[in-house]
Amino acid sequence: MSSDIAISVSGLSKCYQIYDRPQDRLLQMLLRNKKQYYQEFWALNEASFEVKNGETVGIVGRNGSGKSTLLQIICGTLTPSSGVVKTQGRIAALLELGSGFNPEFTGRENVFFNASILGLEEEETARRFDEIAAFADIGEFIDQPVSSYSSGMVVRLAFAVAINVDPEILIIDEALAVGDELFQRKCFSRIEAIKKTGTTILFVSHSCATIVELCDRVILLEGGEQLAIGSPKQVVSRYQKLIYAPAEKQQAIRDEIKASFGGTANSSLEVSVRQQEEAEKSETLPNDSRDNDGMDDKFDPGLKPVSTVYYESIGAKIDSFKIVNSVGDQVNHLVRGRRYRYTYTVRFEQAHFNVRFGMMIKTLTGLDLGGAVSASSSGDAIDCVERGQQCIVEFDFRCSLNPGTYFLNSGVLADVNGVESYIHRVIDSTMFKVQPETDALSTGVIDFDCQPFFEPLEPEN
Numbered sequence: 001m002s003s004d005i006a007i008s009v010s011g012l013s014k015c016y017q018i019y020d021r022p023q024d025r026l027l028q029m030l031l032r033n034k035k036q037y038y039q040e041f042w043a044l045n046e047a048s049f050e051v052k053n054g055e056t057v058g059i060v061g062r063n064g065s066g067k068s069t070l071l072q073i074i075c076g077t078l079t080p081s082s083g084v085v086k087t088q089g090r091i092a093a094l095l096e097l098g099s100g101f102n103p104e105f106t107g108r109e110n111v112f113f114n115a116s117i118l119g120l121e122e123e124e125t126a127r128r129f130d131e132i133a134a135f136a137d138i139g140e141f142i143d144q145p146v147s148s149y150s151s152g153m154v155v156r157l158a159f160a161v162a163i164n165v166d167p168e169i170l171i172i173d174e175a176l177a178v179g180d181e182l183f184q185r186k187c188f189s190r191i192e193a194i195k196k197t198g199t200t201i202l203f204v205s206h207s208c209a210t211i212v213e214l215c216d217r218v219i220l221l222e223g224g225e226q227l228a229i230g231s232p233k234q235v236v237s238r239y240q241k242l243i244y245a246p247a248e249k250q251q252a253i254r255d256e257i258k259a260s261f262g263g264t265a266n267s268s269l270e271v272s273v274r275q276q277e278e279a280e281k282s283e284t285l286p287n288d289s290r291d292n293d294g295m296d297d298k299f300d301p302g303l304k305p306v307s308t309v310y311y312e313s314i315g316a317k318i319d320s321f322k323i324v325n326s327v328g329d330q331v332n333h334l335v336r337g338r339r340y341r342y343t344y345t346v347r348f349e350q351a352h353f354n355v356r357f358g359m360m361i362k363t364l365t366g367l368d369l370g371g372a373v374s375a376s377s378s379g380d381a382i383d384c385v386e387r388g389q390q391c392i393v394e395f396d397f398r399c400s401l402n403p404g405t406y407f408l409n410s411g412v413l414a415d416v417n418g419v420e421s422y423i424h425r426v427i428d429s430t431m432f433k434v435q436p437e438t439d440a441l442s443t444g445v446i447d448f449d450c451q452p453f454f455e456p457l458e459p460e461n
């Protein structure tokens, strides 16, 4: 394994033997090779990928898709049926809730016990203990047996240990979902800090927003199979398309995802997306104006997303998306502070009830920044849209974004069997840039129109 690879997984599979009745297990032991009393269940099937040193890789997939199985095999707590895992570097793992703790020991004792398993000398743990206890923030419970802890307290302590042993590889299995919001935020900011130090992170989460925010690449598992590995935005949008699709369409979508990603890191789609993203990052528009008023919005026909994903349609199709400026010209290079209109058309191929339209602006990494719906609840939505009807949807918005590249989603909601659902949705329907400015004061992604003001204070006597 080359020195820049932290985790290498090759042809990894896990097969369980499933018995219909407990006595079949016994019969199988007795009549070993004569008859098969079990069915095979492949919890993981031929997963192969590499994680580079310092990379943060997310794993998404619905319940039972094999995420925990994969992590457990990588950590060495589960033996694969076939395949090879190689890791380089000290691993700290947060797998099943408190799996590394002895419930009879106190929190303090478990910290020392756990840290020693993770390779820390006793004096080193003693030196770091206050920091660990402060991060866990469970007060006097630190000297109570772990069996008396709530699940949130167990996660706090486990996380505090895992991040304070300076692991080279940090593996986290959805553990943070148990903590309260404040603790989750604390953990995420610590994970971000750990990421900056070059630690390799493997991360399972059901929160697509978190995955998109934190990860450099994402693996999609479905039924134990590795369907895709690629950029977070690409993989997450396909994962969402898959899970929201009607049952009869799912196989076709699985096949489509596999074909476009080839299940590997270097499919042509992935490369083209990465190239586009790189180009977007490095490209700067000529701008000789020092003032927004002198800047022009414009349209570049070459600026088109290659990442557009059309979700399954239920009798409605979104089409003809564009952004127009105040005089109605189509634009995709916008000027900060000006107003624009995002428009698309929807063709209804069947009648729909309680119809609402939506849009969402996102960053290059897929983080939702903000958008709108055409009615605040389905009760205020359009009662009925007839079959054959075509609608033009328009959202007027102020471009309160700092220079950068952004994407737009479009969606139509309506009642489907009594439940409000998307009847059509297009991810990355449009992309646009906000033009660079030479002397803007606003920083970050959103322009909050912060007005700096300062005055010298008289020195105190």
Ligand SMILES: Nc1ncnc2c1ncn2[C@@H]1O[C@H](COP(=O)(O)OP(=O)(O)OP(=O)(O)O)[C@@H](O)[C@H]1O
Residues within 6 Å of the ligand: 016, 017, 041, 042, 043, 061, 062, 063, 064, 065, 066, 067, 068, 069, 070
């Ligand atoms: N010991 C076992 N015996 C039989 N089947 C098992 C065993 N352990 C796990 N499985 C099955 O393997 C599949 C994958 O499980 P795994 O826990 O890896 O899924 P997951 O993606 O982590 O799910 P979740 O999101 O619900 O945590 C599931 O169908 C599960 O029921």
